[in-house]
Amino acid sequence: MPDNAQIAARLAEIRARIDKAARRAGRDGAAVTLIAVSKTHPAETVAAALDAGHRHFGENRVQEAQVKWPALKEKYPDVVLHLIGGLQTNKVRDALALFDVIHTVDRPRLADAVARVGGEMGRRPSCFVQVNTGEEAQKGGCLPAEVDGLVGHCRGLGLDLAGLMCIPPVDEPPSPHFALLRKFGRRNGLDGLSMGMSGDYETAVELGATHVRVGSAIFGARG
Numbered sequence: 001m002p003d004n005a006q007i008a009a010r011l012a013e014i015r016a017r018i019d020k021a022a023r024r025a026g027r028d029g030a031a032v033t034l035i036a037v038s039k040t041h042p043a044e045t046v047a048a049a050l051d052a053g054h055r056h057f058g059e060n061r062v063q064e065a066q067v068k069w070p071a072l073k074e075k076y077p078d079v080v081l082h083l084i085g086g087l088q089t090n091k092v093r094d095a096l097a098l099f100d101v102i103h104t105v106d107r108p109r110l111a112d113a114v115a116r117v118g119g120e121m122g123r124r125p126s127c128f129v130q131v132n133t134g135e136e137a138q139k140g141g142c143l144p145a146e147v148d149g150l151v152g153h154c155r156g157l158g159l160d161l162a163g164l165m166c167i168p169p170v171d172e173p174p175s176p177h178f179a180l181l182r183k184f185g186r187r188n189g190l191d192g193l194s195m196g197m198s199g200d201y202e203t204a205v206e207l208g209a210t211h212v213r214v215g216s217a218i219f220g221a222r223g
């Protein structure tokens with residue numbers, strides 16, 4: 001397990017790389033949010049990043065976050081928690097109780113549930129529409145042909161729509177997928193782009209990412 005100083009150093013290193021990549025693209029690195037993906041890592045490891053001043057975290061499972069985060073959120077109330085894994089409609093209430101940003105809105109019925117349950121709870125999370133840019137059978141996300149319709153559906157519901165999200169296929173170069181997501185974003189007037197992980201976040205920033213989701217480069221390999 002990495003120690004506190006290691007985690008602080010990795011966060012600083014990644015932030016510096018993000019800033020450099022942004023500058024190469026004529027962008028301001030301050031416009032890029034680094035989401036520390038803490039899935040599978042215990043609360044003590046997460047606390048090291050919190051103590052280093054980091055505040056944006058990503059988890060992919062509601063149940064795991066329910067175990068780990070309530071106590072951490074009490075101690076660090078300004079944490080911003082991002083859900084980056086698939087969401088079932090029957091878990092929306094639990095998700096909205098904990099998460100501030102949902103990156104995985106990928107079908108009209110899920111958008112409906114987020115709007116309805118959010119209204120009941122007085123919660124209006126920032127949302128990203130997930131796009132399955134590689135059209136992979138096993139992967140979440142709407143198909144490229146469905147993006148414009150789903151964005152319109154979310155807007156009609158009054159969701160706080162921040163942008164689009166993608167996870168490129170593991171066995172393909174990511175750049176074409178990042179570029180495609182940016183194209184869909186521009187076409188729909190959406191600036192937010194959640195793309196880029198440990199292996200490709202610099203490329204993603206060069207292609208316009210506003211949110212990068214980095215796990216293993218900060219916390220080490222997952223068991």
Ligand SMILES: *Cc1c(COP(=O)(O)O)cnc(C)c1O
Pocket residue numbers: 037039060084085167196197198199213214215216217
């Ligand atoms: C796990 C995960 C990440 C982080 O992956 P790393 O390669 O460890 O940086 C990013 N995005 C999603 C959706 C994930 O599930």
